[in-house]
Amino acid sequence: xxxxxxxxxxxxxxxxxxxxxxxxxxxxxxxxxxxxxxxxxxxxxxxxxxxxxxxxxxxxxxxxxxxxxxxxxxxxxxxxxxxxxxxxxxxxxxxxxxxxxxxxxxxxxxxxxxxxxxxxxxxxxxxxxxxxxxxxxxxxxxxxxxxxxxxxxxxxxxxxxxxxxxxxxxxxxxxxxxxxxxxxxxxxxxxxxxxxxxxxxxxxxxxxxxxxxxxxxxxxxxxxxxxxxxxxxxxxxxxxxxxxxxxxxxxxxxxxxxxxxxxxxxxxxxxxxxxxxxxxxxxxxxxxxxxxxxxxxxxxxxxxxxxxxxxxxxxxxxxxxxxxxxxxxxxxxxxxxxxxxxxxxxxxxx
Amino acid sequence: xxxxxxxxxxxxxxxxxxxxxxxxxxxxxxxxxxxxxxxxxxxxxxxxxxxxxxxxxxxxxxxxxxxxxxxxxxxxxxxxxxxxxxxxxxxxxxxxxxxxxxxxxxxxxxxxxxxxxxxxxxxxxxxxxxxxxxxxxxxxxxxxxxxxxxxxxxxxxxxxxx
Numbered sequence: 001x002x003x004x005x006x007x008x009x010x011x012x013x014x015x016x017x018x019x020x021x022x023x024x025x026x027x028x029x030x031x032x033x034x035x036x037x038x039x040x041x042x043x044x045x046x047x048x049x050x051x052x053x054x055x056x057x058x059x060x061x062x063x064x065x066x067x068x069x070x071x072x073x074x075x076x077x078x079x080x081x082x083x084x085x086x087x088x089x090x091x092x093x094x095x096x097x098x099x100x101x102x103x104x105x106x107x108x109x110x111x112x113x114x115x116x117x118x119x120x121x122x123x124x125x126x127x128x129x130x131x132x133x134x135x136x137x138x139x140x141x142x143x144x145x146x147x148x149x150x151x152x153x154x155x156x157x158x159x160x161x162x163x164x165x166x167x168x169x170x171x172x173x174x175x176x177x178x179x180x181x182x183x184x185x186x187x188x189x190x191x192x193x194x195x196x197x198x199x200x201x202x203x204x205x206x207x208x209x210x211x212x213x214x215x216x217x218x219x220x221x222x223x224x225x226x227x228x229x230x231x232x233x234x235x236x237x238x239x240x241x242x243x244x245x246x247x248x249x250x251x252x253x254x255x256x257x258x259x260x261x262x263x264x265x266x267x268x269x270x271x272x273x274x275x276x277x278x279x280x281x282x283x284x285x286x287x288x289x290x291x292x293x294x295x296x297x298x299x300x301x302x303x304x305x306x307x308x309x310x311x312x313x314x315x316x317x318x319x320x321x322x323x324x325x326x327x328x329x330x331x332x333x334x335x336x337x338x339x340x341x342x343x344x345x346x347x348x349x350x
Numbered sequence: 351x352x353x354x355x356x357x358x359x360x361x362x363x364x365x366x367x368x369x370x371x372x373x374x375x376x377x378x379x380x381x382x383x384x385x386x387x388x389x390x391x392x393x394x395x396x397x398x399x400x401x402x403x404x405x406x407x408x409x410x411x412x413x414x415x416x417x418x419x420x421x422x423x424x425x426x427x428x429x430x431x432x433x434x435x436x437x438x439x440x441x442x443x444x445x446x447x448x449x450x451x452x453x454x455x456x457x458x459x460x461x462x463x464x465x466x467x468x469x470x471x472x473x474x475x476x477x478x479x480x481x482x483x484x485x486x487x488x489x490x491x492x493x494x495x496x497x498x499x500x501x502x503x504x505x506x507x508x509x510x511x512x
Contacts, residue, residue: 021371024403027411041409057366067402070409114366122362131360 004095005219005226006322006347008036008212009315013174014205014303016112022056026068026108026208033104033210038222041070044212045100047077048091050084050107051307054119065108076100083107083272084209084311085333085343091213092232101215108208109307116204124337125239136274136337137201141193143246143338144277148195150247153277155195159186161276162199162301169298174312176205176303200276202304209308211315225350227318230328231259234343241338249285252332252342256286259330259344266346267326268293270313272333274300281339282332296320310334314345321349373401376415378487384479388453390414396454400489419451420477422495423503424461425511427469439494444469448495449508456511459489463496471512474500 010032012025034041047069053061062079071077078094080086084107091103117135124130148154160183169178177199189197219226235251235258237244244250256262269288273279273295283294295302297316300309310333317331328348335341370378373389377400380387389401389412397416398405405412427446430439437460444466447456461469462478476498485491505512 018369019372019375021369021374021403024371024373024411027404027409030409054364057364057368064402067404067406068409070405070407072407110369112367113369114364118364122364126360127358130362131358 002096002098002215003219004092004213004215004229005223006211006229006315006318007214007219007222007226008033009209009318010036011174011209011308011312011315012207014176014207014305017110017206022061022065022108022110022208023067025110025206026065026106026210029208029210030068030104030106033212037212037214039102039212039214044102044104045076046091046094046103047075048087048094048103048105049079050082050087050311051079051109052081054122055109055111055113055306057114069104083307083309083333083335085272085314085331085345086234086310086335088211088213088311088314088345089232089234089343092229095213095215101218103213104210105213105311106208106210107308107311109305110206111204111306112206137196138193139241139337140201140275140278141196142241144195144200144275147247147277147281155187156183158195158200158276159183161279162186165276165279165295165299165301168296169302172298172302174207174303175298177203178298178302196275202274202300205303205305207303207305207308209305209312209315211311211318220350223322225322225324227321227347227349229345230348231261231263231344231346233258234341236336236341237339239336239340244338246338247281249281249339249342252282252285252339252344253287255342255344259346261330261344261346262287264328266292266328266330268296268317268320268329270297270299270317270329270331271295272300272310272313274304274309274334276301278334278339282342286330286332286344310343314347317345317347321347324349371403373403373412377401380417381489381491382485382487384485384491386418386420386450386477388412388416388418390416391454394454397452398455399450399453399457416452418453420479420492421498422448422450422453422475423508424469424471424473424475425449425456425508426471427461429466429469442466446475446495447511448475449511459492460494461496462494468497470502472502472505472508474498474503
């Protein structure tokens with residue numbers, strides 16, 4: 001395996017963008033990431049993006065986003081219809097093939113353009129599930145109920161997860177849902193799909209994030225403390241909800257093992273858990289003990305930009321390690337209904 | 351065995367709010383005022399029309415708004431012989447990319463007002479706007495392009511776009 005480091009990370013503040021288009025949101029983020037990498041744009045050999053045309057309602061919208069990259073003279077470029085975390089995986093594999101040494105990866109989403117519950121319903125079985133137009137909150141509520149019953153947990157336990165994430169998000173300038181809130185205040189909210197309340201479901205916002213990767217010795221020249229990718233894997237569970245045990249995540253467990261989560265001490269984990277109850281399901285599936293700090297950035301409950309949130313988890317983790325606050329951690333991303341797909345990236349400081 | 355189910359009908363319709371963006375909003379407001387507004391690249395100086403907020407070659411913000419002419423040169427064309435639900439041009443008609451005077455990129459429209467056999471690269475055309483009371487924040491404020499009577503443009507002036 002080639003050593004590959006995250007040498008820079010930039011993100012926009014999650015927001016409801018009713019004036020800027022995707023290119024205008026993305027452009028300053030990409031410029032920041034390139035500037036922080038100390039590379040010239042022309043030195044970056046590969047570009048990969050993650051986004052969903054379904055969010056924008058425009059075919060090939062991802063191609064139009066290249067206006068923010070400057071694909072002239074023509075560049076090597078690829079795209080995944082996924083969170084940017086999967087684009088990072090593709091770029092990492094590309095570097096492993098020794099075809100390139102460096103890569104620019106970005107993810108972006110404008111979640112508010114369409115009726116999001118309807119848009120996301122299209123990601124399910126088109127014959128027997130989508131015609132019922134299930135929304136993700138309801139599907140996740142089924143999972144939350146099962147998890148609570150199995151583990152003897154209550155809605156108070158969910159509220160405590162929300163409280164901690166919002167507290168962690170307090171110092172995160174990019175987060176939206178942050179600050180102190182009492183358990184009583186949270187429990188006083190009405191259910192939207194019991195046992196879930198609005199505060200249990202990560203809000204949807206617009207934004208973008210960008211990572212620059214560099215292989216080998218060059219990474220040490222570019223930054224004070226390169227953050228090395230020590231393991232990287234992603235797995236997918238069956239799409240049919242009835243096939244899976246929703247109270248655990250087989251795909252997260254295997255991805256975590258393959259990425260080598262348990263090989264050494266993990267200081268912290270940035271988990272993309274868009275629903276409160278999914279954080280403990282992921283922590284357990286990944287084998288994270290009590291001593292592992294969860295979502296010091298506030299996680300998805302603090303700021304949730306679809307198609308970027310997973311890349312942001314990895315970027316936040318890299319920044320925490322680069323700053324010296326931690327030595328080894330992981331960034332996680334999920335996609336699909338009730339944690340169907342999971343990606344784990346284990347990071348370690350120099 | 352029962353008859354096999356060969357098809358089911360599952361209607362899907364999604365409705366979106368379009369966010370054109372800061373730059374394209376200025377362009378669309380310009381059209382409602384019979385003006386064609388682009389964004390100038392501070393680096394390569396090209397005026398991007400329609401603007402999307404960034405120079406696609408240099409990847410820098412095109413913040414300066416520049417008005418370009420509604421006269422231009424046909425860079426390439428095609429004769430269209432199949433109907434489209436959204437266009438009411440009489441078939442066949444000619445679609446073009448037109449490089450407006452002052453613009454750094456050609457854009458797509460339709461030319462009318464001449465025989466199809468006369469449509470050619472280098473032909474000089476001008477925008478034909480809809481009536482003032484029908485102007486709106488839409489590219490359809492320009493009904494079509496028509497020949498402006500000037501002699502053909504020199505190939506050198508548009509060859510990099512051809």
